[in-house]
Amino acid sequence: MAKKQTTKSVSASKKSSARKGLAPVVNVALLGFGTVGSSVATVLAASKFPGIQLTHIFNRDVERKRTSAAAKRVPAAVVWTEDINVILKSNVDVVIELMGGLNPIEGWLRKAIVSGKSVVTANKQLIAYRGATLAKLAAKHDVHLVHGAAVAGGVPVIPGMLQGLGGDQVTRLSGIVNGTCNYILSRMETGADYATVLADAQQLGYAEADPSADVDGYDARAKLCILSRIAMHAELDPDAVATQSISTVEAVDFSYAKELNCTIRQVSRAQLEGTTVHARVAPMLVPMASPIAWSHGTQNMVVVSGRFGGDVVFSGHGAGGEPTAVAVVSDLLAVAQGCKSVQLPVRKRKVTGEFLAPHYLRFVVDDKPGIVSAIAGALAKVGANIDSILQRPGYPKHRLPFVVTTEPCLTSVIEKALHSLAKMDCMLERPLCLQMLQIEDKPE
Amino acid sequence: MAKKQTTKSVSASKKSSARKGLAPVVNVALLGFGTVGSSVATVLAASKFPGIQLTHIFNRDVERKRTSAAAKRVPAAVVWTEDINVILKSNVDVVIELMGGLNPIEGWLRKAIVSGKSVVTANKQLIAYRGATLAKLAAKHDVHLVHGAAVAGGVPVIPGMLQGLGGDQVTRLSGIVNGTCNYILSRMETGADYATVLADAQQLGYAEADPSADVDGYDARAKLCILSRIAMHAELDPDAVATQSISTVEAVDFSYAKELNCTIRQVSRAQLEGTTVHARVAPMLVPMASPIAWSHGTQNMVVVSGRFGGDVVFSGHGAGGEPTAVAVVSDLLAVAQGCKSVQLPVRKRKVTGEFLAPHYLRFVVDDKPGIVSAIAGALAKVGANIDSILQRPGYPKHRLPFVVTTEPCLTSVIEKALHSLAKMDCMLERPLCLQMLQIEDKPE
Numbered sequence: 001m002a003k004k005q006t007t008k009s010v011s012a013s014k015k016s017s018a019r020k021g022l023a024p025v026v027n028v029a030l031l032g033f034g035t036v037g038s039s040v041a042t043v044l045a046a047s048k049f050p051g052i053q054l055t056h057i058f059n060r061d062v063e064r065k066r067t068s069a070a071a072k073r074v075p076a077a078v079v080w081t082e083d084i085n086v087i088l089k090s091n092v093d094v095v096i097e098l099m100g101g102l103n104p105i106e107g108w109l110r111k112a113i114v115s116g117k118s119v120v121t122a123n124k125q126l127i128a129y130r131g132a133t134l135a136k137l138a139a140k141h142d143v144h145l146v147h148g149a150a151v152a153g154g155v156p157v158i159p160g161m162l163q164g165l166g167g168d169q170v171t172r173l174s175g176i177v178n179g180t181c182n183y184i185l186s187r188m189e190t191g192a193d194y195a196t197v198l199a200d201a202q203q204l205g206y207a208e209a210d211p212s213a214d215v216d217g218y219d220a221r222a223k224l225c226i227l228s229r230i231a232m233h234a235e236l237d238p239d240a241v242a243t244q245s246i247s248t249v250e251a252v253d254f255s256y257a258k259e260l261n262c263t264i265r266q267v268s269r270a271q272l273e274g275t276t277v278h279a280r281v282a283p284m285l286v287p288m289a290s291p292i293a294w295s296h297g298t299q300n301m302v303v304v305s306g307r308f309g310g311d312v313v314f315s316g317h318g319a320g321g322e323p324t325a326v327a328v329v330s331d332l333l334a335v336a337q338g339c340k341s342v343q344l345p346v347r348k349r350k351v352t353g354e355f356l357a358p359h360y361l362r363f364v365v366d367d368k369p370g371i372v373s374a375i376a377g378a379l380a381k382v383g384a385n386i387d388s389i390l391q392r393p394g395y396p397k398h399r400l401p402f403v404v405t406t407e408p409c410l411t412s413v414i415e416k417a418l419h420s421l422a423k424m425d426c427m428l429e430r431p432l433c434l435q436m437l438q439i440e441d442k443p444e
Numbered sequence: 445m446a447k448k449q450t451t452k453s454v455s456a457s458k459k460s461s462a463r464k465g466l467a468p469v470v471n472v473a474l475l476g477f478g479t480v481g482s483s484v485a486t487v488l489a490a491s492k493f494p495g496i497q498l499t500h501i502f503n504r505d506v507e508r509k510r511t512s513a514a515a516k517r518v519p520a521a522v523v524w525t526e527d528i529n530v531i532l533k534s535n536v537d538v539v540i541e542l543m544g545g546l547n548p549i550e551g552w553l554r555k556a557i558v559s560g561k562s563v564v565t566a567n568k569q570l571i572a573y574r575g576a577t578l579a580k581l582a583a584k585h586d587v588h589l590v591h592g593a594a595v596a597g598g599v600p601v602i603p604g605m606l607q608g609l610g611g612d613q614v615t616r617l618s619g620i621v622n623g624t625c626n627y628i629l630s631r632m633e634t635g636a637d638y639a640t641v642l643a644d645a646q647q648l649g650y651a652e653a654d655p656s657a658d659v660d661g662y663d664a665r666a667k668l669c670i671l672s673r674i675a676m677h678a679e680l681d682p683d684a685v686a687t688q689s690i691s692t693v694e695a696v697d698f699s700y701a702k703e704l705n706c707t708i709r710q711v712s713r714a715q716l717e718g719t720t721v722h723a724r725v726a727p728m729l730v731p732m733a734s735p736i737a738w739s740h741g742t743q744n745m746v747v748v749s750g751r752f753g754g755d756v757v758f759s760g761h762g763a764g765g766e767p768t769a770v771a772v773v774s775d776l777l778a779v780a781q782g783c784k785s786v787q788l789p790v791r792k793r794k795v796t797g798e799f800l801a802p803h804y805l806r807f808v809v810d811d812k813p814g815i816v817s818a819i820a821g822a823l824a825k826v827g828a829n830i831d832s833i834l835q836r837p838g839y840p841k842h843r844l845p846f847v848v849t850t851e852p853c854l855t856s857v858i859e860k861a862l863h864s865l866a867k868m869d870c871m872l873e874r875p876l877c878l879q880m881l882q883i884e885d886k887p888e
Binding site for chain 1: 483486487490491493592598599600601602603604605606607608609610611612613735738750751752753754755756757758759760761766767769770771772773774775776777778781782783784785786787788
């Protein structure tokens with residue numbers, strides 16, 4: 001007989017008899033009362049989901065938080081603490097972790113799981129590096145570990161893939177999963193330069209004082225690994241994923257990209273071929289006709305490509321307190337109602353940064369005869385075919401930016417040619433090499 | 445203690461002891477072996493999910509199906525039948541229904557549920573009209589009823605909303621959920637006329653011989669009701685949702701739309717205000733900058749707007765055998781693994797087709813002095829302000845199409861004015877009135 005499982009909420013066994021006819025109460029602790037944590041409190045206060053009760057808030061220097069304006073939306077009975085043991089030893093059923101980083105968070109959450117508490121987290125580094133191990137621990141202790149907010153904030157790409165794409169064989173995914181880079185690059189698209197936009201982003205709170213995690217791709221790399229695990233059932237070592245900083249992209253590159261009917265975005269892409277995953281986080285040329293080019297500002301977008309379903313696009317607000325709080329609270333509801341996700345076997349996969357792709361090469365030279373010939377020769381030597389040469393008017397000859405695009409070839413091959421070209425006296429900057437994304441949706 | 449529920453697969457209790465260490469087997473019946481049904485068989489054969497076994501296929505005139513080319517991908521042991529009782533009396537755990545329509549399907553699925561079988565269905569009419577009742581019956585008999593494929597085929601908008609947006613308060617949704625209309629209108633955008641494109645769509649299998657369910661909005665209406673139930677927890681009577689056919693849209697409307705930086709799409713939209721849902725399926729002017737305008741061909745797209753999360757976009761292949769099969773098989777995996785969805789209370793809501801929106805009015809007149817003045821007078825009389833008057837050159841004076849757009853006002857108000865204007869001798873056609881969609885995403 002096809003019986004539905006007797007799904008109980010996390011605490012049903014504990015309280016249902018005492019609260020007959022009412023939903024059992026799930027006690028919730030928040031670790032971290034910053035932008036997202038206070039938004040979670042706001043959303044819970046606004047929606048009053050029956051049976052969910054915020055009981056504890058942990059934060060370092062907690063008094064500052066307890067007396068903040070945001071704390072006014074927190075029920076008076078909540079225990080505020082800066083001692084994690086107060087949470088770990090409490091009767092809390094679900095711990096929501098919004099602090100980020102591996103240490104000391106991993107240890108705390110392991111203790112929470114071992115003591116029978118479910119965990120909802122938005123911590124992408126933790127899930128990218130330790131997700132598989134923590135999931136095993138959670139299974140062993142029969143509690144939930146969910147992390148829908150770890151990628152793309154309020155865009156339900158993780159639950160959508162888990163529950164809606166398990167039936168496909170996903171072989172490729174690409175997306176914009178770092179709002180900071182997308183803000184910077186989509187503003188540069190309209191003519192601003194990198195330094196100015198970065199400063200604005202820092203002032204608006206979109207970028208950290210040290211922007212490296214965002215602009216150099218480490219944040220997006222963690223998210224790409226999480227997406228690969230869920231979409232392609234491929235476990236990747238985040239440190240093995242190739243990254244390239246957006247900081248070397250200049251205004252001139254957007255002018256040339258436009259001539260190629262493209263724009264430039266920090267793209268995180270992964271592609272499964274046999275037992276290897278090709279994965280890379282880098283600024284790339286994106287055709288204007290690709291959904292990836294639709295994202296502006298801090299928006300996130302993920303395109304998942306399946307053997308049977310073709311391209312599926314998820315898009316929306318990937319950052320910010322309230323959108324991220326939506327993902328956290330949605331996860332909390334799932335945990336409280338005892339809803340688990342579809343699980344399919346995950347395999348460790350080798351990673352390479354190689355892609356067979358057309359490439360965009362931008363040179364800045366002190367112009368003299370023979371440069372194009374030298375570039376063409378170096379590319380020919382490694383077997384890369386030139387697709388176009390673009391030189392816009394109006395730049396000074398002694399500092400001339402121009403562009404060469406290639407037909408599809410391996411990035412390593414191009415880099416070999418660039419390595420020799422970079423030694424030429426006339427090269428005023430290290431040549432910029434960007435992969436060019438192609439549109440490959442399943443035909444209708 | 446926060447214990448995870450002891451989630452069992454649908455048949456775990458039955459077979460786990462006999463198959464120790466192996467996943468229990470879930471027996472599956474397919475009702476309907478057409479485009480989607482045979483694609484489900486293809487996907488199951490390609491992915492060989494452990495523990496899922498196709499055991500029965502029901503189809504009218506089954507011999508024709510059993511000897512078809514598609515049947516080659518079906519395991520030899522499968523029982524083919526045209527007697528529904530063979531399925532209902534079998535040891536099947538999950539019935540996948542892909543036949544469509546209310547009768548006799550509803551009766552069959554009720555019997556399946558009562559006999560302890562879970563149901564996976566792609567049947568939008570059934571779920572729109574009977575979803576709430578069937579869900580109660582399924583809950584009573586402790587089996588699953590899931591329908592991720594009922595809206596937008598391979599685009600996981602239903603699972604994404606259920607599991608990923610439960611924490612938001614969704615107040616508005618709009619989308620393109622009928623691939624046939626989108627194919628027709630996006631081809632008309634490039635200059636083709638309605639009759640030609642409809643004929644092409646029929647030849648390609650995108651449109652039925654009687655295209656009414658698609659072009660007149662009845663298909664999309666059912667889907668809009670399902671989306672409203674899940675996103676806004678609002679139960680609507682599908683028959684109460686206003687529809688408007690796309691068949692009165694002409695090539696000239698795309699020319700005028702383009703001047704307004706818009707295109708035209710069949711849009712299904714719903715908006716919750718207080719206890720009323722404003723809902724409408726109609727051709728509408730869509731700003732080119734709106735995600736809704738991105739959809740081409742048979743693609744589907746749904747934009748869900750939440751109080752906290754802003755706009756979330758889901759997009760992809762909404763029709764076709766294999767994309768729809770992805771949704772069906774993903775649902776099947778969820779049922780087989782005992783994964784239930786987040787449930788939030790649903791309320792019956794009143795429906796109105798009224799929207800406060802700018803309107804596009806296209807008149808075709810035998811031109812003579814005083815027409816614009818009469819139109820302006822009629823609109824002024826009902827309190828509608830004119831926003832623009834467009835008259836492109838090159839049309840004959842005796843059959844002149846021209847356009848008036850209004851500032852936001854109620855559709856009923858506009859229709860009142862049009863009712864009086866339609867009586868004028870110079871009006872050669874009933875004036876076309878389209879709502880104009882506005883972009884209202886939450887600011888960043």
